[in-house]
Amino acid sequence: MANCDNTRSCPCTYDCPRHGKCCECVAHHRDHDEGVPGCFFSREAEATYDRSIEALCRDKGIL
Numbered sequence: 001m002a003n004c005d006n007t008r009s010c011p012c013t014y015d016c017p018r019h020g021k022c023c024e025c026v027a028h029h030r031d032h033d034e035g036v037p038g039c040f041f042s043r044e045a046e047a048t049y050d051r052s053i054e055a056l057c058r059d060k061g062i063l
Contacts, residue, residue, distance in 0.1 A: 012038030
């Protein structure tokens with residue numbers, strides 16, 4: 001993961017050392033059972049801080 005450097009705009013508002021490094025962020029959330037990372041959501045949905053699968057599905061129009 002040392003070569004992981006994503007330059008895409010990230011909507012996550014949480015300030016952490018993994019911001020903008022998607023593979024590190026996803027691995028951290030997975031390893032700590034923290035739900036879906038904020039970067040998967042739209043800016044509006046991320047602002048609710050609901051990082052559940054259900055919230056992601058609503059945000060993406062699946063539910």
